[in-house]
Amino acid sequence: MMLDDVQALARVDAHDTRRVLAEFAAQCRQGRALSVTLAKRAARPRLVVLAGMGGSAAGADLVATCGLSSVDVPILVHRGYGLPAAAGRDALVVASSYSGDTVEVISAVETALARRIPVVAITSGGALGTLAKRHGLACVALPSGLMPRMALGLLVFPALNALAAHGVAVAAEADLDEALAVVSAQAADLTPEAGSDRNEAKQLALAIGPRLPAVYGGPLTGTAAYRWKTDLEENAKLLAVAGTMPEMNHNEIEVWQGPAARTLHAVLLRDRGEEPEIARRFALVRELLTPAAGGVSEVWAHGTSRFARLLSLVHLGQWVSYYAAILRDTDPWPVPVLMSFKQRLSTSP
Numbered sequence: 617m618m619l620d621d622v623q624a625l626a627r628v629d630a631h632d633t634r635r636v637l638a639e640f641a642a643q644c645r646q647g648r649a650l651s652v653t654l655a656k657r658a659a660r661p662r663l664v665v666l667a668g669m670g671g672s673a674a675g676a677d678l679v680a681t682c683g684l685s686s687v688d689v690p691i692l693v694h695r696g697y698g699l700p701a702a703a704g705r706d707a708l709v710v711a712s713s714y715s716g717d718t719v720e721v722i723s724a725v726e727t728a729l730a731r732r733i734p735v736v737a738i739t740s741g742g743a744l745g746t747l748a749k750r751h752g753l754a755c756v757a758l759p760s761g762l763m764p765r766m767a768l769g770l771l772v773f774p775a776l777n778a779l780a781a782h783g784v785a786v787a788a789e790a791d792l793d794e795a796l797a798v799v800s801a802q803a804a805d806l807t808p809e810a811g812s813d814r815n816e817a818k819q820l821a822l823a824i825g826p827r828l829p830a831v832y833g834g835p836l837t838g839t840a841a842y843r844w845k846t847d848l849e850e851n852a853k854l855l856a857v858a859g860t861m862p863e864m865n866h867n868e869i870e871v872w873q874g875p876a877a878r879t880l881h882a883v884l885l886r887d888r889g890e891e892p893e894i895a896r897r898f899a900l901v902r903e904l905l906t907p908a909a910g911g912v913s914e915v916w917a918h919g920t921s922r923f924a925r926l927l928s929l930v931h932l933g934q935w936v937s938y939y940a941a942i943l944r945d946t947d948p949w950p951v952p953v954l955m956s957f958k959q960r961l962s963t964s965p
């Protein structure tokens with residue numbers, strides 16, 4: 617089988633994406649060690665805005681979702697130009713752009729500067745790095761050389777550190793320890809060397825096969841579902857949809873009947889911490905979808921803390937998208953359309 621033939625796999629994975637993914641736990645440890653140095657004692661913000669796009673917004677999503685149950689300050693993820701009107705001088709903006717050259721994030725920082733909102737920049741350089749230097753902004757300097765979506769560990773931990781430095785503790789240190797232990801433990805069962813008889817990521821990629829994946833999560837795991845979708849799209853170049861329980865019960869559920877449902881594969885992201893009413897919805901959804909769907913798979917988060925559970929699902933999703941790419945004979949690393957779009961955007965009037 618192709619996925620167990622490591623040499624054949626290496627021929628498709630010409631940029632050695634497997635090495636970057638296999639080092640995810642180490643990358644997370646490296647990210648955790650990157651703290652923010654603040655010029656003066658920071659005031660606790662009344663609102664946090666996490667500005668970022670694409671892969672650089674994925675860490676922000678994890679932070680905001682974890683924060684929902686633990687902090688009394690609203691945390692908004694802002695994907696776009698400018699900033700929401702609610703962000704004033706008592707807010708904090710954390711601007712993440714791995715490359716530093718994402719125009720939406722630059723625009724968010726310029727708006728923050730105009731409104732005199734404190735900013736923490738997280739970047740490997742680019743225009744954001746230059747802007748941060750010029751204005752003396754707090755900045756976490758990331759090592760370069762990765763694809764932004766494959767730098768999640770370097771983006772999410774500094775964002776958590778930046779919030780903690782401002783008195784907004786989204787996750788306890790013990791939760792971060794646990795998350796690192798969970799992803800380290802997962803790694804050996806997800807890499808190409810782990811055969812498809814015991815490798816959950818390979819099994820899922822094979823189960824999805826040529827069908828369109830629809831990834832559904834609950835109130836916590838819906839964030840991981842969205843990340844699965846974007847990883848499948850960028851790595852495997854495979855259109856995917858993501859939805860959340862209970863909202864999908866009110867609309868998307870209608871799609872899962874008739875012959876068209878055979879072309880879809882549902883992946884349910886489950887979590888042992890989910891509320892009984894959510895568990896009941898998952899059980900019903902599974903029952904309703906199974907007769908008509910091309911397939912239905914169920915995946916369980918690992919770990920105890922919210923952060924560990926989320927990170928474990930995201931980690932698994934990275935590998936599923938990787939193997940989905942290999943099955944489609946697609947190098948998971950490059951994103952030529954995205955790059956050429958950005959290039960054209962920067963040159964056209």
Ligand code: F6R
Pocket residue numbers: 669670671672673712713714715716717718721763764765766850951954
């Ligand atoms: C590419 C990727 C993209 C980028 C996005 C924003 O690997 O993941 O989704 O993250 O285009 O670019 P950055 O992250 O450099 O701000």
